[in-house]
Amino acid sequence: MSRTDDPLQPPTPAGRAITEPGDATVLEVRALQKSFGPTQVLRSIDLTVRRGQVVALIGPSGSGKTTVLRSLNGLEVPEAGIVHFAGSDAIDFASSPSRRELLGLRDHSAMVFQQFNLFPHRTVLQNVIEGPVQVQKRPVAEATADALALLERVGLADKRHAYPFELSGGQQQRVGIVRALALKPELLLFDEPTSSLDPELVGDVLEVIRELASEGWTMVLVTHELQFASHVADNVVFMDGGVVVESGPPSEVLVNPKNDRTKQFLHRLLDR
């Protein structure tokens, strides 16, 4: 990632072969499988994410949405399937990839957690620069300047010296987003970023995500906020029973679903 980048903008694929086939594709996932003990949670998951795209992952509780995100981020190791980030070698989980390959996954994406998972013993600013300084080995002054610009952007620059416990849930989650952005990942992963927030705090966080989407950040978003998904997503993927049941633009999947399971799921959510 080139240093002259504006910290507020998504990273450009600098140094990547422009002529690579399917250049616009950031991520390809094929036939991903994952079991926990005897239960197979992911049977066969396919997913394609293009540069600048927002993919919303929806589905019933326990359908494996979180497991998909975690697998993309190397927090979970699938038994089989392929994860291929553009510019890197594809990882074939069936041929037991090395630890180095798995760690390499994390260079491509960063996760925003449902429970925020900020570091409680570090200030807001320290939380944000931890990755850039400790992992990416960027100079502290530079990482700090970028972090402050990002915090400014989500309205939290004045909280930079606060500790996480001094912030509201909505503020903590915005710090969580900034912590991920500061790494300039090619792909942002959001796991139900608003579902542990009080209703009145949801709006601010969704607004930040909406802006990031319009600025061209690439993201995969697990959400139960269908309204929001239909506005912000380019592609909606409905998962159930460990497979992708239906996917396509929100106008199809959310408005005119073809599959019965999708219809049932949407009905149940809308009836609540």
Add this chain to the structure above:
Amino acid sequence: MSQDTWDLLLQSFLPLVEGAIRGTIPLALASFALGIVIALGVALMRLSKVRVVSGIARIYVSIIRGTPLLVQLFVIFYGLPSIGLLLDPWPSAIIAFSLNVGGYAAEVIRAAILSVPKGQWEAGHTIGMSRLQTLRRVILPQAARVSVPPLSNTFISLVKDTSLASLILVSELFRQAEEIAAFSQKFMVVYIEAALIYWLICLVLSAGQSVLEKKLDRYVAH
């Protein structure tokens, strides 16, 4: 109280305090510092997924906790010479006490590491940190906070346990008391005076513990 008793109390006060300052306190500090290093290593071994490694740590903890400290001390000071390892009183005492602290504190540290939510490991990983980096920069600082109260108790116990070192000829507070008592034949007076000095040290340590806990409490998520 008779004039004699007062005189004895005053005369023995300085030697006893000297025993505390030159013996008890440095012995406790050195053993604790070393003991914590051992405990951290043992705790990490206990958490290892490699069975042999965690097994060795488990056996170590079990032996330390399942045998009297006095016996451990005697094995090192009186026992080791028979296999050609002759150690002076001070090194013997420090080794015995730090191995002992290592066993007890390992369980405290292990529990503290386990008490840090799993999400903290994941947050470390998602920003690209390795396991070791996450342990060092994310998990241990939080575990340290959780361990302060129980480790303070370990330290206070250790201060009192150092009196056992008198039995292997380390001249600490209690050894001084024994000598003065034997010489003056006023056992009650001298031993109560020694007890009061131990008590005073522990009161100061307890006060320090609560100050430290209040300070650390600020940063812990509630």
